Amino acid sequence: MGPSVRPVLGGCLLALLAAAPACGDVNANDQPFAGMVAYKDPAGAFSLRLLEPPWLGPISFDGETAFFVPPSNATITTDATVVLAEALYTLQVLSVPGSPTELATGLAAAVAPNVPTQAMETTASGASAAEVSWQDSGTVFHRDAFVAAPSTATYELVFTAKKAIADDPMIGQMIVSFEPK
Numbered sequence: 799m800g801p802s803v804r805p806v807l808g809g810c811l812l813a814l815l816a817a818a819p820a821c822g823d824v825n826a827n828d829q830p831f832a833g834m835v836a837y838k839d840p841a842g843a844f845s846l847r848l849l850e851p852p853w854l855g856p857i858s859f860d861g862e863t864a865f866f867v868p869p870s871n872a873t874i875t876t877d878a879t880v881v882l883a884e885a886l887y888t889l890q891v892l893s894v895p896g897s898p899t900e901l902a903t904g905l906a907a908a909v910a911p912n913v914p915t916q917a918m919e920t921t922a923s924g925a926s927a928a929e930v931s932w933q934d935s936g937t938v939f940h941r942d943a944f945v946a947a948p949s950t951a952t953y954e955l956v957f958t959a960k961k962a963i964a965d966d967p968m969i970g971q972m973i974v975s976f977e978p979k
Contacts, residue, residue: 831847831922831971831975833849834847834848834849834850834971834975835847835848835849835850837856837865839863839891839979842979843893843978843979844891844947844953844976844977844978844979845976845977845979846891846972846975846976846977847971847972847975848865848889848972848975849968851867852867852886852887853865853866853867853887853889854866854867854868855889857878857881859878862890862891862892863890863891864878864882864888864889864890864891865888865889866881866882866885866887866888866889867885867886867887867888868881868884868885868886869884869885869886872884872885885958886959886960886961887957887958887959887960887963887969888956888957888958888959889955889956889957889972890955890956891953891954891955891956892953892954892956893947893951893952893953893954894944894951894952894953894954895950895951895952896944896952897944897946897952898926898927898928898944898945898946898952899928899944901928901944901952901954902916902928902929902930902942902944903916903928905930905942906930909930909932909934909940912932912933912934913932913933914930914931914932915930915931915932915964916928916929916930916931917929917931919943919970919973919974920974921945921973921974921975921976921977922974922975922977923976923977923978925945925946925947925976925977925978926945926946927943927944927945927946927973927976928943928944929941929942929943929944929973930942931963931964933962937960938958938959938960939958939959939960939961939962939963939964940956940957940958940963941957941959941963941964941966941969942954942955942956942957943955943957943973943976945973945976945978946978947978947979948978948979953976953978955972955973955976957969957972
């Protein structure tokens with residue numbers, strides 16, 4: 799290549815790079831849950847969005863659906879109790895009777911010695927949600943969200959982690975993305 803061709807190729811390369819979006823460049827205004835994967839319950843009961851990885855699952859046991867973030871040294875097993883006990887984060891999705899506010903108030907009273915915090919949310923689908931966060935030991939943190947379903951049932955999203963999650967934005971996005979059917 800002669801010296802006169804190099805500036806032209808260099809200019810073309812710069813123009814091409816300038817036109818291409820940057821790595822990870824996502825417009826969150828156009829896509830409210832940018833970077834999150836949609837999960838739809840096989841029975842059609844609910845959907846939610848989660849970061850995958852680190853979240854894995856779902857695993858189902860005893861009528862519950864659970865998602866988890868395994869540690870780097872996780873035990874390879876099919877035993878759901880071992881998987882969930884080792885996990886850095888877990889999410890269990892349950893259907894429970896009652897209203898979100900009543901359920902959150904009852905849970906806050908039950909864990910009151912652990913200084914729970916409460917909050918109200920509205921999910922992206924418009925469903926109301928009530929949250930309770932607390933720490934029950936030196937290394938176990940909880941954040942439960944009760945999301946109103948179109949019927950009389952409420953979904954309880956039971957998050958557990960080995961670090962504080964009361965204000966964790968990843969958990970907050972998962973709650974806001976939850977859509978009961």
